[in-house]
Amino acid sequence: MITLEGFGKDYGDFTAVDSIDLQIEAGETFGFIGPNGAGKSTTIRFLATLLRASRGRGEVAGCDVMGDPVGVRQAIGYMPDNFGVYDGMRVWEFLDFFAVAYRIGKTERKNIIANVLELLDLGHKRDDFVNGLSRGMKQRLCLAKTLVHDPPVLILDEPASGLDPRARIEVKALLKELRKMGKTILISSHILTELADCCTSIGIIERGQLLMSGPISSVYRQIRRNRIIEIEFFANQDAGLSILRSCPALRSVEQEPEGRVIAELDGDDEVVASLMEQLIREGVRMRSFNDRDPTLEDVFMTVTKGLVT
Ligand SMILES: Nc1ncnc2c1ncn2[C@@H]1O[C@H](COP(=O)(O)OP(=O)(O)OP(=O)(O)O)[C@@H](O)[C@H]1O
Numbered sequence: 652m653i654t655l656e657g658f659g660k661d662y663g664d665f666t667a668v669d670s671i672d673l674q675i676e677a678g679e680t681f682g683f684i685g686p687n688g689a690g691k692s693t694t695i696r697f698l699a700t701l702l703r704a705s706r707g708r709g710e711v712a713g714c715d716v717m718g719d720p721v722g723v724r725q726a727i728g729y730m731p732d733n734f735g736v737y738d739g740m741r742v743w744e745f746l747d748f749f750a751v752a753y754r755i756g757k758t759e760r761k762n763i764i765a766n767v768l769e770l771l772d773l774g775h776k777r778d779d780f781v782n783g784l785s786r787g788m789k790q791r792l793c794l795a796k797t798l799v800h801d802p803p804v805l806i807l808d809e810p811a812s813g814l815d816p817r818a819r820i821e822v823k824a825l826l827k828e829l830r831k832m833g834k835t836i837l838i839s840s841h842i843l844t845e846l847a848d849c850c851t852s853i854g855i856i857e858r859g860q861l862l863m864s865g866p867i868s869s870v871y872r873q874i875r876r877n878r879i880i881e882i883e884f885f886a887n888q889d890a891g892l893s894i895l896r897s898c899p900a901l902r903s904v905e906q907e908p909e910g911r912v913i914a915e916l917d918g919d920d921e922v923v924a925s926l927m928e929q930l931i932r933e934g935v936r937m938r939s940f941n942d943r944d945p946t947l948e949d950v951f952m953t954v955t956k957g958l959v960t
Pocket of ligand 1: 665667685686687690691692693732
């Protein structure tokens, strides 16, 4: 549904995005992750037909991004990172304005606006002035306007930035709802927990390079050889730490309060089992020994440290 082939963008001598190849299948919710200045908005603005590529090409819903920008605009709902709302307009007028821009007829517009307001839980704000809405409401309204022409693809640049935790949870729930409706969604964020439980695939970008992308389960599997072990020592912590430190597979070890230690190992199940066996054999007593599943944060830290080849 979304393809990038060797996409790159230079600003003068500065390369903001180097050469990205990316494939997002229909129905996916793709999390585009990267630190500030990584190149997320540049890539997104290209896909939204707002910026020309310096090299490479892209396709959205079968339309070439540079060859058929009108086709792309029909197929996408785009929410920029610094959206603006027009003053002196009521909520329904704001949505009507965009619906007219998409040449939707008057009767149809009325129904669409009612449906979109209901979906976004903004029905009670229908006649309020846009500039009087809270930040969270404005953000929701912006999301609403991406839906008026019922596009198959949504491109959302940091849709939850600046929102309080409750509003963020609501945005996540909404994304899940939109996925159920069959939308293909590209969402950027640098808040990993925000994306962890609502994305089906992710891409990690840093300094204009796409370091990794794919279905979330395969990304987790790829870093699985980087094991994170949490140990709570009960007695003989010093002996335990020295065993850990002499383990050839150890990458790092961090001591936390109350006898908790987090160790990162480069190894398979065999390595983890041997370590546990050795600790017990040497009389180290443990309250728990936990081989923790990686989180999206672990994936991000591992990938951006260049530990995955
Ligand atoms: N119009 C421009 N002219 C020059 N440099 C630019 C321009 N737009 C972006 N850049 C630079 O390109 C790089 C990538 O910027 P981009 O906005 O794509 O990053 P980002 O990953 O979206 O970051 P953020 O999370 O902070 O929005 C940055 O170093 C930025 O300063």
